[in-house]
Amino acid sequence: MTAQQTIYICSDGVGETAEAVAQATMRQFGGDKVRIKRYAPVKDEDEISQVVAEASQNGGFIAFTLVQPELREMMREEALRHGVRAVDVLGPMMQAYIDTFNGMPKREPGLLHKLDDDYYRRIEAVEFAVKFDDGKDARGLLQADVVLIGVSRTSKTPLSIYLAHKGVRVANYPLIPEVKPPAELLGTPGRLIVGLTMEASHMRMIRSERLKSMGLPQSASYATEKRIEEELAYARGVMETAGCRVIDVTRRSIEETAGIIMGWMNETG
Numbered sequence: 001m002t003a004q005q006t007i008y009i010c011s012d013g014v015g016e017t018a019e020a021v022a023q024a025t026m027r028q029f030g031g032d033k034v035r036i037k038r039y040a041p042v043k044d045e046d047e048i049s050q051v052v053a054e055a056s057q058n059g060g061f062i063a064f065t066l067v068q069p070e071l072r073e074m075m076r077e078e079a080l081r082h083g084v085r086a087v088d089v090l091g092p093m094m095q096a097y098i099d100t101f102n103g104m105p106k107r108e109p110g111l112l113h114k115l116d117d118d119y120y121r122r123i124e125a126v127e128f129a130v131k132f133d134d135g136k137d138a139r140g141l142l143q144a145d146v147v148l149i150g151v152s153r154t155s156k157t158p159l160s161i162y163l164a165h166k167g168v169r170v171a172n173y174p175l176i177p178e179v180k181p182p183a184e185l186l187g188t189p190g191r192l193i194v195g196l197t198m199e200a201s202h203m204r205m206i207r208s209e210r211l212k213s214m215g216l217p218q219s220a221s222y223a224t225e226k227r228i229e230e231e232l233a234y235a236r237g238v239m240e241t242a243g244c245r246v247i248d249v250t251r252r253s254i255e256e257t258a259g260i261i262m263g264w265m266n267e268t269g
Contacts, residue, residue: 005034006060010051012071015040018063018089027253042066045074056082063087067094118167125164132171133157140171141184141191146261148172149185149238150196151231152222153206155249155257159196162254163261177234186242194261195239195246200228202250 009018015038066072079086132140148156156172207223221227
């Protein structure tokens with residue numbers, strides 16, 4: 001049996017930087033048959049040897065973020081000896097910094113995740129997004145930096161969590177024709193309210209897949225063209241009343257949509 005294709009993450013810190021780069025790469029190739037295996041924190045050269053040997057045996061490659069010079073050199077030597085491709089995620093950027101700004105790196109692993117104010121701000125934002133997800137508590141609509149509104153399956157929740165990891169406090173509220181929006185949504189100016197919309201045909205496909213995954217009949221009104229058109233029309237009316245900016249998320253990734261929103265925040269911030 002063929003070994004599963006694997007990208008090995010090797011770091012003397014947490015390893016999230018290299019894993020994020022690997023995940024972004026995999027999305028470009030539809031890498032659903034590829035897994036990620038993380039080794040972190042790596043402390044000594046013996047561990048480097050073990051990772052490289054495993055990658056060699058299974059035919060994978062390595063993405064590494066090693067700031068300790070001896071570990072980086074060991075990775076290069078072992079990868080060359082075993083014929084394994086090893087991608088230095090931080091090295092070229094650090095060298096560019098040295099060459100351009102004459103700086104010297106601290107060579108301290110894990111600086112990205114130091115327990116500083118920014119770290120705690122992100123943690124608090126994630127907790128906020130979970131607490132005020134899907135209209136659970138209307139008070140969050142008054143406390144949020146960004147309020148996302150839209151009908152079901154417009155990526156409100158994953159977008160909220162993604163922005164939260166950037167330190168943005170996000171609440172989201174589902175728009176349903178049978179439910180009147182709360183006063184907290186429309187009655188308070190000064191927040192960035194963003195409406196998320198989608199082409200009806202694309203939404204129908206997504207909702208049909210959702211019904212299938214839940215073992216529900218495809219004939220359910222949730223995924224019918226009539227119901228979707230009704231919901232989208234209702235949502236447009238609410239968004240116009242709220243005077244909010246609107247993003248069509250049909251062909252946009254979460255990252256792209258978040259980038260647009262953060263750009264708007266910078267305009268007003």
